[in-house]
Amino acid sequence: MQQPESTGALALDIRSGIPLFHQVAVILRDRILSGAHAEGERLPSEAEICDNFGVSRITAKRAMDELAAEGLVTRARGRGTIVTQGAAKLPFEVSVDGWIENISRMGRMTEVSVLEFGYRRAPRAVARELGLDEGAEVQRSIRVRTHDGTPLSWLETWIPADIGRSYSAEDMGAQPLLHLLERAGVRIASAKQTITAGLAAPQVAQALGVQVGSALLDVRRLVRDADGRPVEFISILYRPDLYRFAMELTRVGGADGARWEAESPSAGPAAAAMPGS
Structure with a gap:
């Protein structure tokens, strides 16, 4: 039987009904929009996200893909996931x-x-x-x-x-x-x-x-x-x-x-x- 994904140091709510990949994406999105991750900065790799959040590689990838679909990051082989210019817009x-x-x-x-x-x-x-x-x-x-x-x-x-x-x-x-x-x-x-x-x-x-x-x-x-x-x-x-x-x-x-x-x-x-x- 497949075991449910555990939560790491950055705890996710596995009982909320909100997909774990979306919870990870929300946390990373907040960091980008607040400027904690600067424009041009490389985000943690999928492997690092797995360790930080205690999630599977598939979950980490879906979280990054969600951020890319919103235009907040760009993904390229060999470069990783980079915060796009203008991602942290002044509200x-x-x-x-x-x-x-x-x-x-x-x-x-x-x-x-x-x-x-x-x-x-x-x-x-x-x-x-x-x-x-x-x-x-x-x-x-x-x-x-x-x-x-x-x-x-x-x-x-x-x-x-x-x-x-x-x-x-x-x-x-x-x-x-x-x-x-x-x-x-x-x-x-x-x-x-x-x-x-x-x-x-x-x-x-x-x-x-x-x-x-x-x-x-x-x-x-x-x-x-x-x-x-x-x-x-x-x-x-x-x-x-x-x-x-x-x-x-x-x-x-x-x-x-x-x-x-x-x-x-x-x-x-x-x-x-x-x-x-």
């Missing part, structure tokens, strides 16, 4: 509350592809968010936003039909949606945003260039106009290796004692755009 870093201010810059630094655009009856959850009757007509679009040819985010947007008919799919591919809403006479006044974790479904994984089931940042945003009417409900899935939220905290005193207050971080090169709506 976009934005403040949680600064998305409106970054919309204009976003349009200059990223590109968008409109994958789907049309009208349909609102699902119950969407109708509830937009304050519509269940089954009311809404516009739904799916877009993918990229930077230098690398996918950053998957955007699914729902708009009340009367607003959505003021622009086309071509418009969405050329301008940020916020600008299109304002062009239609919508006065954006407020938004509620939630941030959690999500997993890449097959269609999303293919569009973002990640493995199915990969962890993603899941951002939901409900935008309202000056009259309090919900005018946009958007779900955005970000690649966490290329996009992150940040805030600066200051310790201040108060009547009830010291507390932390958040400040928006300075806008550096990576914060110059927020690939949002």
Whole structure:
């Protein structure tokens, strides 16, 4: 009977149901993206991976092949596995509350592809968010936003039909949606945003260039106009290796004692755009 693969000094979770080769690839991917393995550096050989992780040669090879398929490494006989140039990309870093201010810059630094655009009856959850009757007509679009040819985010947007008919799919591919809403006479006044974790479904994984089931940042945003009417409900899935939220905290005193207050971080090169709506 074949024995299950053991785990070495770098322990893998053999009970998780996640293939061991994918777990090894995830660990090595994190090291590459963090800069622990520099561009041009040779990664451990398959034999060394076997020793480090306590896995078989087949598992080690599949892990390396996964990294190569993602463009993070190149493999050549006699040279080994080398980290590719540009593998450790600097992530976009934005403040949680600064998305409106970054919309204009976003349009200059990223590109968008409109994958789907049309009208349909609102699902119950969407109708509830937009304050519509269940089954009311809404516009739904799916877009993918990229930077230098690398996918950053998957955007699914729902708009009340009367607003959505003021622009086309071509418009969405050329301008940020916020600008299109304002062009239609919508006065954006407020938004509620939630941030959690999500997993890449097959269609999303293919569009973002990640493995199915990969962890993603899941951002939901409900935008309202000056009259309090919900005018946009958007779900955005970000690649966490290329996009992150940040805030600066200051310790201040108060009547009830010291507390932390958040400040928006300075806008550096990576914060110059927020690939949002």
